[in-house]
Amino acid sequence: MADLTTTFAGITSPNPFWLASAPPTDKEYNVNRAFEAGWGGVVWKTLGEDPPIVNVNGPRYAALYAGDRKLIGFNNIELITDRPLSLNLEEIRRVKRNWPDRALVVSLMVPCEEPSWKRILTMVEDTGCDGVELNFGCPHGMSERGMGSAVGQVPEYIEMVTRWCKQYSKLPVIVKLTPNITDIRQPARAAKAGGADAVSLINTVNSIIGVDLDTLLINPATGKTGAHGGYCGPAVKPIAQCMVAEIARDPATAGLPISGIGGITTWRDAAEFLALGAGNVQVCTAAMTYGFRIVQDMIDGLSNYLDQKGMASVDALVGRAVPSVVDWQYLDLNHIDKAVIDQSLCIQCGRCHVVCEDTSHQAITALKDGKRHFEVIDAECVGCNLCVSVCPVPDCITLRALAPGEVDARTGKRVSGDYANWTTHPNNPSAATAEAT
Ligand SMILES: Cc1cc2nc3c(=O)[nH]c(=O)nc-3n(C[C@H](O)[C@H](O)[C@H](O)COP(=O)(O)O)c2cc1C
Ligand code: SF4
Ligand code: SF4
Numbered sequence: 001m002a003d004l005t006t007t008f009a010g011i012t013s014p015n016p017f018w019l020a021s022a023p024p025t026d027k028e029y030n031v032n033r034a035f036e037a038g039w040g041g042v043v044w045k046t047l048g049e050d051p052p053i054v055n056v057n058g059p060r061y062a063a064l065y066a067g068d069r070k071l072i073g074f075n076n077i078e079l080i081t082d083r084p085l086s087l088n089l090e091e092i093r094r095v096k097r098n099w100p101d102r103a104l105v106v107s108l109m110v111p112c113e114e115p116s117w118k119r120i121l122t123m124v125e126d127t128g129c130d131g132v133e134l135n136f137g138c139p140h141g142m143s144e145r146g147m148g149s150a151v152g153q154v155p156e157y158i159e160m161v162t163r164w165c166k167q168y169s170k171l172p173v174i175v176k177l178t179p180n181i182t183d184i185r186q187p188a189r190a191a192k193a194g195g196a197d198a199v200s201l202i203n204t205v206n207s208i209i210g211v212d213l214d215t216l217l218i219n220p221a222t223g224k225t226g227a228h229g230g231y232c233g234p235a236v237k238p239i240a241q242c243m244v245a246e247i248a249r250d251p252a253t254a255g256l257p258i259s260g261i262g263g264i265t266t267w268r269d270a271a272e273f274l275a276l277g278a279g280n281v282q283v284c285t286a287a288m289t290y291g292f293r294i295v296q297d298m299i300d301g302l303s304n305y306l307d308q309k310g311m312a313s314v315d316a317l318v319g320r321a322v323p324s325v326v327d328w329q330y331l332d333l334n335h336i337d338k339a340v341i342d343q344s345l346c347i348q349c350g351r352c353h354v355v356c357e358d359t360s361h362q363a364i365t366a367l368k369d370g371k372r373h374f375e376v377i378d379a380e381c382v383g384c385n386l387c388v389s390v391c392p393v394p395d396c397i398t399l400r401a402l403a404p405g406e407v408d409a410r411t412g413k414r415v416s417g418d419y420a421n422w423t424t425h426p427n428n429p430s431a432a433t434a435e436a437t
Contacts, residue, residue: 004302004313006040008103008257009131009174011130013040013102013280015038015039016270016274017040017299018259018280018281018282019039019041019284020282021282022288023288024284024288026083027083028091032098034295035102037293040280041102041280042105043105043106044105044129045088045107047085047089047108047124048109049085050085052082052084053081053142056222058220060076060078061075061078062074063209064233071289073234073236074231074288076204077227079138079142080109080135085120092127096127096129103131105131106127106129107132108120108135109138109142109148112157112161125169131172132165133175135203136203137177137178137203139203140206140229148178149180153181158175158191159193163194166194166195172198173195174200175194175196177203178203179202179204179205179243180205184201188256198257198258199253199256199258200260201243201247201259202236202239204232205230206229207228207230207231208229232285233263233285235263237269239262240260240262241273245321245322248276248278248319249322258277259278260278261284264283265285265289266297269281271301272321274314274318276325278318333422335401336401336408337383337385338400338402339363339398341374341387341397345396346393348374352391355386360387361380361384363376363378363382364376365377383399385399402415
């Protein structure tokens with residue numbers, strides 16, 4: 001059976017599933033229950049300086065649902081811990097003593113001043129915890145006070161604070177990044193330059209979840225007003241994965257461990273993050289939606305998957321999909337796909353025809369011999385995947401790659417099988433210039 005033990009930034013845990021810094025890790029009671037359920041580690045809810053912050057006494061959370069009321073996105077306006085620092089430190093010390101095999105990392109956010117960081121690092125290190133995570137990501141409330149994403153959006157600040165933390169603490173330092181930035185590689189490079197042992201991402205995305213059309217107030221509202229919040233949950237997974245992959249394939253941050261966060265709900269989500277270069281994963285919304293026990297399915301699922309793939313450890317999976325991520329210009333323009341409809345699965349709903357007819361390439365029939373019949377017209381199909389995306393029946397429509405030597409009915413050209421990309425394509429003005437010079 002595959003070994004799920006991971007060592008991330010020098011911190012060992014029995015599995016790669018950590019709870020992200022958030023309400024599930026807010027106090028001893030929760031963390032004890034999380035460890036009993038099997039979580040490999042936690043990042044404690046972000047600590048700040050006393051006096052503690054004050055949260056609103058109204059709705060802090062709101063959700064975006066799919067049609068079946070499945071929660072697909074989650075918004076919050078919560079701040080960092082609202083409990084006294086000494087109470088948190090006391091509980092962290094006790095939890096670490098009681099759970100020596102689990103990872104216990106402490107998230108921190110204090111003003112961007114050297115004495116503040118020095119003071120809190122000394123106190124936190126004294127608890128015996130395994131590492132610190134610098135919260136440079138929170139996009140609401142704290143950012144207006146010059147902390148959280150206000151630091152994470154300025155690479156120079158990231159580098160400076162990370163350097164202080166490495167100077168004043170022997171603990172591994174994980175820098176948690178905000179996605180509310182144009183190029184995620186810049187803060188990751190700054191963290192590395194400051195001496196970070198790892199980065200974690202993503203924190204939440206700036207969001208307004210909706211508007212109540214009766215009251216015309218944004219949702220959630222605290223009385224008569226609301227504020228933008230931070231968005232997370234399944235809907236942010238693609239954004240998070242893109243950012244993780246960007247860092248994983250950036251030569252400037254090569255070798256920098258990445259903790260993948262954002263929408264992870266199942267072992268499959270976790271496996272995808274690992275394949276894209278994350279050394280472990282962190283979970284928040286899924287635990288807040290389904291409770292701590294989901295980790296058992298994650299452990300079983302990942303373990304079975306690794307066994308099936310003949311991978312002996314989590315590390316064997318880490319980064320395996322990264323070489324498949326390239327810039328668009330290197331995609332193979334000679335590769336040709338056609339959609340194929342499995343008539344034995346088709347329920348004749350007609351959705352594929354409607355979308356291809358109205359918005360794609362008019363490549364799916366609606367009628368044959370006067371009867372409803374949905375079939376792909378190869379001479380029109382460009383293999384765009386729209387029909388696959390909207391078909392309600394899994395695997396009813398698939399894409400088939402034309403083999404070398406086959407003729408593409410759309411262009412009349414034979415498939416060459418040779419790789420050719422935009423950089424050398426005759427329509428590319430830069431390629432033509434390069435050839436001429
Ligand atoms: C209610 C709530 C509170 C959060 N508080 C913190 C926090 O104190 N510190 C922090 O670094 N991230 C905080 N986060 C962000 C999460 O740690 C995580 O980065 C984000 O939710 C994305 O993961 P997910 O999609 O699994 O929820 C919070 C998220 C939620 C939903
Ligand atoms: S792959 Fe695109 S072009 Fe081809 S049939 Fe489907 S929607 Fe139409
Ligand atoms: S969308 Fe799928 S099920 Fe519906 S008609 Fe097209 S192929 Fe058949």
